[in-house]
Amino acid sequence: MGQLAVAMLVGLAFVSFAAAVIYSAVRLKEEVPDEDREYLDPLPKGLRLLWPLLRLVDYHVCQRLPQRLLAGPAESLRLSGLLYLMSPTQFLALCLVSMAGFLGLAIVAFHVIDFDSALALAAAAGFGFIYPRVWLKDSLKKRQKLMVKALPVYLDFLTMGVEAGLNMAGAIGQAVAKGPSCPLKNEFAFVLRDLRSGLTRAEALRRMDERVRIAQVTSFISAVIQAERMGASLGPTFRSQADQRRTERFQLAEKLAMEAPVKLIFPLVAFIFPVTFLVLMFPIAVKFMQSGAF
Template sequence: MSDPQLPLLAAGLAAATVGLMALSMLAFRHSLPNVDRRFMDPLSWPERMVWPLVRFLAHYFARGLSVETIERIRRQLVHAGWDFRMTPEQYFALRLLAATLAGTLSTLALIAVDRFSPALALVAVGFGYVAPALKLAEARKQRSRAIVRLLPTYLDFITMAVEAGLSLPGALLQATQNGPDGLLKQEIQRVNRDIKAGSGRIEALEAMAARLDLREVTSVVAALAQAERTGGSVGNTLRIQADQQRIERFQRAEKLAMEAPVKLIFPLVAFIFPTTFLVLAFPIVMKLLHDV
């Protein structure tokens, strides 16, 4: 087969693959189980557009996942706050769909400019498969930063409520009613629901620490559990933890402020200094040219 025919064959195969996937989804759509999303988190608009394909791939292609893989993906979704957004099977199907779409679109684009390369198409497929994982990791980082930033504030609310005579569940309820909105408020509300459902207060807090998987939250819950088991003062423990978390938040802000000048070096050297030199040198060069 000659080289000019290879891009045409690849384009035909890519188009046939997409067409067969669409036909298969239409043929088997009635066999897909109905999913009630009324009590789940809303999807973004790109996810809503491809969600029928995600459901199809999750139902027919994610069945072979091992139990260990499903549990690992489930932990990742929980830590990023996506556990009420999609199942592990749907997340794996989303990665497969992203890889397929990236490979197909890149192949068509390369053929359109007459620069088809199997290596570039494979790179696009790999990037499409990794992109949802990068999005998930970024969501976990943003979630962690938001929770750690609000942790000292909520510890202050809970400490004041406990020292005023309320029990720990009552203090948690007061904190959610009067504290600032955010992800930490949602997690504490979930702790309150677990306690009302019959879980012990320490067990509910430990479940929250396992969901968040943050050193700061884990240390606070461990200190509260130790005070509860040894009969120590919960109020004093909370006050010590609130002071410690406030000091750590100030140290993190101080560290970011010290890193700012270092991070500004590259933009200054690459963009600002050349533009400044160009603006200053232009009149001098023009004057020299006219004088000559």
């Protein structure tokens, strides 16, 4: 009878604790204000599932962090073009949720395989915290690669527009209207918006340079600003920049092709050569064993 009473008390305590946790979570969620994403980028499918939890952590934890901790994520999000997807505090919330998720998975996995190591758990938590930053860095590299690839095409559009008699704003407008869809198209759209709002061409292009920070774009903007100061025609400037960007792409392709044999040395030595020697030597070893040499 005493054991039954103890079991009932333990069960009641567990139910009370679970009810308190659920009640607290509901109250905390109700305090989070609604989010208007009408003018924001749509969320990816995986991130959409985690978004309510991210907003909960963001509102109650990350928005209370000092501003100096948000400068780095804000700059990375801006350069990656993801500042219209999430705020810096939401990105930090993603890091915390990812850390907790990887830590929970590690605890379950280590429990299944009967492995106990505080260092391994700390490593799993650290990897979970760093993983969103790796994803952000990969998004930045992908965006920069797309912009560098599309730059000669847009320079051709600008060249044709200027040589046809359009001014800078008109040429950019035609490039944005008829150019391929890519991050560079959005950046030129921002330049066109800045020009229509009253900024000079130099100021609008400098703002674009600050947003992207790509060497090829910086070179193009510097050449345009220099041509404008010297009173030179923009058509030849755009054409020479397009030719130079294509030459750089061909040179980069040649460089990567020359690096390929060097990069193949380690896989060959570590994986392919041992398997090849094993396949060749196995029949010889079997014959020696059958002949009694071993």
